[in-house]
Amino acid sequence: MGSPVCGFLKQNNIIFLRFFAILVLSCIPDRTNLCSNPSFDTPTSPPHSSSSSIPSSLKTLTLDGYFSFENLKHAAKDFGNICHYLPIAVLHPKSVSDISSTIKHILYTSSVTKLTVAARGRGHSLQGQAQAYQGVVINMESLDRPSMYIENGEVPYVDVSGGELWINILHETLKYGLSPKSWTDYLHLTVGGTLSNAGISGQAFRHGPQINNVYQLEVVTGRGEVVTCSDKENADLFYGVLGGLGQFGIITRARISLGPAEKMVKWIRVLYSEFSTFSNDQEHLISSNNSFDYIEGFVMINRTGLLNNWRSSFNPKDPIQASQFSSDGKILYCLEMVKYFNPEKIDVLNQDIEKLLSELNYIPSTLFLSEVSYVEFLDRVHLSEIKLRSKGLREVPHPWLNLLIPKSRIFDFAEGVFGNIVKDNNNGPILIYPVNKAKWNNRTSMVTPEEDIIYLVAFLSSALPGTDGLEHIMTQNQHILDFCAKAQLGAKQYLPHYHTQDEWRAHFGTQWETFVQRKSAYDPLAILAPGQRIFQKAISIT
Ligand code: FAD
Numbered sequence: 001m002g003s004p005v006c007g008f009l010k011q012n013n014i015i016f017l018r019f020f021a022i023l024v025l026s027c028i029p030d031r032t033n034l035c036s037n038p039s040f041d042t043p044t045s046p047p048h049s050s051s052s053s054i055p056s057s058l059k060t061l062t063l064d065g066y067f068s069f070e071n072l073k074h075a076a077k078d079f080g081n082i083c084h085y086l087p088i089a090v091l092h093p094k095s096v097s098d099i100s101s102t103i104k105h106i107l108y109t110s111s112v113t114k115l116t117v118a119a120r121g122r123g124h125s126l127q128g129q130a131q132a133y134q135g136v137v138i139n140m141e142s143l144d145r146p147s148m149y150i151e152n153g154e155v156p157y158v159d160v161s162g163g164e165l166w167i168n169i170l171h172e173t174l175k176y177g178l179s180p181k182s183w184t185d186y187l188h189l190t191v192g193g194t195l196s197n198a199g200i201s202g203q204a205f206r207h208g209p210q211i212n213n214v215y216q217l218e219v220v221t222g223r224g225e226v227v228t229c230s231d232k233e234n235a236d237l238f239y240g241v242l243g244g245l246g247q248f249g250i251i252t253r254a255r256i257s258l259g260p261a262e263k264m265v266k267w268i269r270v271l272y273s274e275f276s277t278f279s280n281d282q283e284h285l286i287s288s289n290n291s292f293d294y295i296e297g298f299v300m301i302n303r304t305g306l307l308n309n310w311r312s313s314f315n316p317k318d319p320i321q322a323s324q325f326s327s328d329g330k331i332l333y334c335l336e337m338v339k340y341f342n343p344e345k346i347d348v349l350n351q352d353i354e355k356l357l358s359e360l361n362y363i364p365s366t367l368f369l370s371e372v373s374y375v376e377f378l379d380r381v382h383l384s385e386i387k388l389r390s391k392g393l394r395e396v397p398h399p400w401l402n403l404l405i406p407k408s409r410i411f412d413f414a415e416g417v418f419g420n421i422v423k424d425n426n427n428g429p430i431l432i433y434p435v436n437k438a439k440w441n442n443r444t445s446m447v448t449p450e451e452d453i454i455y456l457v458a459f460l461s462s463a464l465p466g467t468d469g470l471e472h473i474m475t476q477n478q479h480i481l482d483f484c485a486k487a488q489l490g491a492k493q494y495l496p497h498y499h500t501q502d503e504w505r506a507h508f509g510t511q512w513e514t515f516v517q518r519k520s521a522y523d524p525l526a527i528l529a530p531g532q533r534i535f536q537k538a539i540s541i542t
Helices: 003-009 011-027 053-059 094-110 166-174 193-196 234-241 277-289 307-310 320-323 341-357 374-377 380-390 405-415 470-486 501-523
Strands: 066-068 089-092 116-122 136-139 149-151 157-161 176-181 215-221 226-230 249-260 264-272 294-300 332-341 370-373 401-406 430-436 453-459 492-494
Touching: 053 094, 053 136, 053 501, 089 094, 094 116, 094 136, 094 215, 094 226, 094 249, 116 249, 157 166, 166 176, 166 193, 176 380, 193 249, 215 234, 226 234, 226 249, 234 249, 234 501, 264 277, 264 341, 264 374, 277 294, 277 332, 277 405, 277 430, 370 374, 374 380, 401 405, 401 470, 405 430, 405 453, 405 470
Parallel strands: 089 136, 116 136
Antiparallel strands: 066 089, 149 157, 157 249, 176 249, 215 226, 215 249, 264 332, 264 370, 294 332, 294 430, 401 453, 401 492, 430 453
8 A cells, every 4th residue: 555656546536536537438439340340450549658668667567477578469369259459468467466566557657658457367258358459468367366265154155266267166166065056158267257247047047147146356446456345345346346347346356155066967958939938938937936947048040950969968758759840940949947956866856847847838749858967067068169179160250149138028029030130040059048137136237127037148159161251140240239229129238349438328327327436436547448448548647
């Protein structure tokens, strides 16, 4: 706290806040269409006035870790593989104080530079959200923390680094017969990365998203201060950071709620040809007592031979009937359900499942079952990743579009989009499943439609060689967004990406003012997460 920067911030706190609240608001970028075309465009305005002196100024910092100034291309790449912004340096922090010192140094030099800072988890963002054009990228995975601490008492939890991967948390907590309750479909993502968004998967209907399963955070704010926060302590920062798109602070530690873990899962898929029957059954299941532990679903448009593909991992309940099933070219909807179990209790499990299935209205010949370990199920997407990598097909552009649609308009959405705007799903899966918003804490920064039940619809497209191509998929995504806007569906983007102040304001709706206030309180110079393109860095006048 004795640094000149902190002294300056403390003394001038009120003037500073007022001044930068105005500055931050006025500096939101105009419509620049950054990253929206595939030609790897680069911002034209210079990022700071004395770029050549920046690396040497950063070199003066005393750190436990280190900076790299060369071979930084990996930090200008993400899973989306559409935006590529080269930073000026990558920090490999070994301690929280490395992150805090770097941010304070950038604040201290901000009268002469526009340097910004992006925390990078695994870089699984889609549109450069974890990049910083000519700024500093912090490689969160290198943050050295004491090994995970697991509290195995009445209210179990695990303390983990913000750069920790969920897959490692799974393996470690299972040693105690515990695991986190709410997941993402893919576990090779970092805690800081998913908590900055939400972390939604098939368990969210019961437990809420991952951001609702956190007891405490340690955060380095955009002022360089290290703050512990929770529902009881610094609650505004705590809820701001959860779902806050990295805007208010860098998560260096998280305390994540745990529950008892089972050993195995029963994994079930059934098909529907009517959307309304499918969605009614999904909604019935997410509201039932003693329901499944995971409920998702996906759409199949113009897919042939799909049931044959499943045969390697799923068994049809009735092989003869299943072999005679034909979709007749119709759009099919697959309901996917999982129940966790311990093998000693298989009889009870089978009874429970039979009862739940008897309440559903799927096409009887399309009941498919599988039994795998809990870890195999949770880590399922990693298997496809390995396969894609081996074929050289993972490093392609991924123009994903994720939407949250209110239940009252999901039928309109399905009718307008599936088979009309989207005529096949050869470019990748389309997920669709409802969640109960009653389980979600509305104090976080995450924005959702205003209804008790909302659907996540995820168009997980890959621009593979020989398919429609990136431009086609992006145009289709835009058509979907235009349709939602025109039909006034009240949809919200998840993992949002916008170009203009008006779009961000509309996205946040009534939460916009709080979001801006939090920005001026915790990151008044708008140093953090520039890749989200919500605020632009302000220059301090010292
Ligand atoms: P990054 O992409 O590195 O960062 C994401 C954002 O968070 C950036 O703005 C970054 O600056 C910021 N950030 C990173 N670390 C920190 C930190 N420690 N503190 C503060 N800010 C930070 N999401 C779901 O909700 N459900 C899913 O089922 C799901 N499945 C996915 C499957 C795949 C194959 C992929 C690629 C992504 C999936 N996602 C899913 C999206 C995922 O949640 C986001 O990509 C998220 O960004 C996590 O990725 P990351 O850890 O690599 O973070």
